[in-house]
Amino acid sequence: MEEEDGYKNRRQVRAIGMGQRNKKTLVWSNVPAQMTRPIFPWKGDSAENLNFPDPAISYFKRLVDNSMISDIANQTNLHSTQKDPHKLIDVSKSEIEQFISTLLFMSIYGLPCTEMYWGSETRISQVADVMSRNRWQAIKTNIHLNDNSTSDRTTDKLFKLRPFIDSLSNNLQ
Numbered sequence: 001m002e003e004e005d006g007y008k009n010r011r012q013v014r015a016i017g018m019g020q021r022n023k024k025t026l027v028w029s030n031v032p033a034q035m036t037r038p039i040f041p042w043k044g045d046s047a048e049n050l051n052f053p054d055p056a057i058s059y060f061k062r063l064v065d066n067s068m069i070s071d072i073a074n075q076t077n078l079h080s081t082q083k084d085p086h087k088l089i090d091v092s093k094s095e096i097e098q099f100i101s102t103l104l105f106m107s108i109y110g111l112p113c114t115e116m117y118w119g120s121e122t123r124i125s126q127v128a129d130v131m132s133r134n135r136w137q138a139i140k141t142n143i144h145l146n147d148n149s150t151s152d153r154t155t156d157k158l159f160k161l162r163p164f165i166d167s168l169s170n171n172l173q
Contacts, residue, residue, distance in 0.1 A: 064100075068167045072096050072145060075163075079144040089138050095131065099139045102127045114140075 073096045080089045105126050106117065116122040118133040145164045156162055 063168060063171050065167070065171060066093070068164065068171075069093050069096050069100075071163060071167070072143070075144040075146060076139065076142050078147060080142045082149070083142065089142050091139055091142070095135075095139065096143075098130050099136065099143070102130055102136065 070093050073091050073093045076091050076096070077089070080087070080091075102117075105124075106114065109117075109124060109127075111117060111122060111124070114136075115133065117124045117127040144160070146160050146162060148160070158165060
């Protein structure tokens with residue numbers, strides 16, 4: 001359907017409440033949208049040349065140690081059991097580490113929807129190759145840092161995070 005000025009993709013838009021004399025014409029064009037940002041290779045010096053005493057993961061492990069990761073895995077499994085005993089997720093310590101690493105990468109990369117990291121057109125291999133979308137969502141749904149049944153909700157407003165905060169504060173000293 002071609003309009004009088006010869007443009008096929010021309011649409012007329014009228015502001016609500018305005019009369020005919022305030023019509024504005026917008027031209028829509030078919031421009032392919034790029035949904036992903038490219039991951040550029042590192043062009044600086046290698047880590048060996050920068051004389052870092054430890055790789056970056058060791059700094060993270062100093063803050064979030066193995067016992068904290070194990071506690072998160074145990075509390076997540078406990079919550080999964082309490083939520084639905086017939087549908088256990090049985091998360092391991094390594095899966096919690098992978099989940100945290102994907103969260104950190106997602107926060108840097110910044111797609112608007114988490115499902116896009118596994119989508120066919122917007123797939124990001126640094127996330128999609130680590131674990132499946134369904135497994136990631138199952139962990140996200142069930143992840144817990146504290147047992148809800150034993151915590152004191154009335155006095156501590158951070159009761160759900162308290163074990164993690166206490167351990168993190170000990171590791172910062």
